[in-house]
Amino acid sequence: MQLNILGIRGLPAAHGGFESFAAKLAPYMRDRGHDVLVYCQSEGQDASARHEDTWEGIKRVHFSPRLSGAVGTMEFDLACVRDVVKRPGVDLVLGYNTAIFCGLERVRGRKIAMNMDGIEWKREKWGIGAKTWFFVNEVAGANICSVPIADHPAIAEHVARRCRKQPAVIPYGGDLIEEADPTVLLPMGLAPQSYLVSIARIEPENSILEIVRAYSRRPRGAKLVVLGNFDDRNAYHREVKASAGDEVLFPGAIYDQAIVQSLRFHAQAYLHGHTVGGTNPSLVEALGAGNAVIAHDNRFNRWVAGEGHRYFTDENDLDAIISDTTTGGAWLQAARSAARSRHREAFRWDDILAQYEKVLLDLAGGN
Structure with missing residues (x-):
C-alpha cells in the first residue's frame, strides 16, 4: 500500500x-x-x-x-x-x-x-x-x-x-530497557537507586508543582530529578523552582536517549503526575524500563500502569508514598515486576x- x-x-x-x-x-x-x-x-x-x-x-x-x-x-x-x-x-x-x-x-x-x-x-x-x-x-x-x-x-x-x-x-x-550504563549519571551526581525521576512537560496538568512541593516537605535522603524544559519567563515554571528543596535537581530537557534510559532504569521510582490525556508515552516508557510507578490517580494512568503501583490524589498522599519509597518500601520490587509484565502485555x-x-x-x- x-x-x-x-x-x-x-x-x-x-x-x-x-x-x-x-x-x-x-x-x-x-x-x-x-x-x-x-x-x-x-x-x-x-x-x-x-x-x-x-x-x-x-x-x-x-x-x-x-x-x-x-x-x-x-x-x-x-x-x-x-x-x-x-x-x-x-x-x-x-x-x-x-x-x-x-x-x-x-x-x-x-x-x-x-x-x-x-x-x-x-x-x-x-x-x-x-x-x-x-x-x-x-x-x-x-x-x-x-x-x-x-x-x-x-x-x-x-x-x-x-x-x-x-x-x-x-x-x-515503548522500548524494553533491560540494561543501561550507570556512568552517564555521574555528571549529575547520581548513583543507581539514589533518586526518583519525573519526565514531563512542565505544565500544571502534569502536577509538577505538587510533586516538587510534596517531595520538598522533608529530607528524603534521595534526590528528585525533574526532567523538562524550564523557561524563567513562565510564572508556573518559576513557582515550581521556588518550591524546590535542596534535594530536587532540574537538569533541563535531555534528548540523549542513552542518558534518559539510564535515568529511568536506575531510578528508585518514576513519578507521573499527568491528569489529562490517554496513554502517555513517558509512562509507557517507564513500564518498559521496569520502573515502580507513583502516578496521579485517574482512569488514564490506572489503565496504563495497572496493578501493583502507587497512586496519589493530593500532596498528602504523595508525601506518604514518597516517604515509603525512599525508606526502601517493600512494594518496590513487586511494582517493578508488575511494570515489565504490563509492558509485555500491552505496549x-x-x-x-x-x-x-x-x-x-x-x-x-x-x-
Missing part, C-alpha cells in the same frame, strides 16, 4: 511523541513492503513550494511555513493537505489540531485514519480561544476521518460520543505497529 503520514514535523524524530511514533511506524511499514511518504516541516523556503527527498527508503515532502508559532503550524498543515490530495494512498493523520483542513481530503474521497490524541481542549495552559479551536477540531476530526484511532479506552469512549464510529484502540508503544512496539498496519490495510482494501 501507499501510506502518507501527516501531522508531525518530520523525520528523523526531533520533537514530541508523535514524531517518535512515526520514527517507529515508517520504517516498520517500509520493511513490510509498503511505500511510505512523510510530510516534514523545514526552514528556509516558501511554503507555497516544496522539495522532496528520500531518507532511509522513506519519501519525504518538505514545506516551510512563512509564519511562526501556531499560525505557522496551521500554514504547514494546510500545505500538506493540499499536496496529499494529489497523491495516491491512505492518509494517517497524527493528531486532530487542524482536523478541519482534512475536509479537503474527504471531499476527494480519500481514506483517512486519524490518531485522536488526548483531550487537548481541557488543558489548563490554553486560553478560551485555543480551547475553542481544539474543541471544534476534535469534533471535526472524529467525523471527517474514516477511522478514528484512540490510544486509550477512555479516549475511545470520549471520541465515540463525537461521532457514529467505533474508534480503534491502539496504545502507544510492545511490534504488537502496536502490527495493529496500525492492520487498520491501514483494511482502509486501503475498502473495509
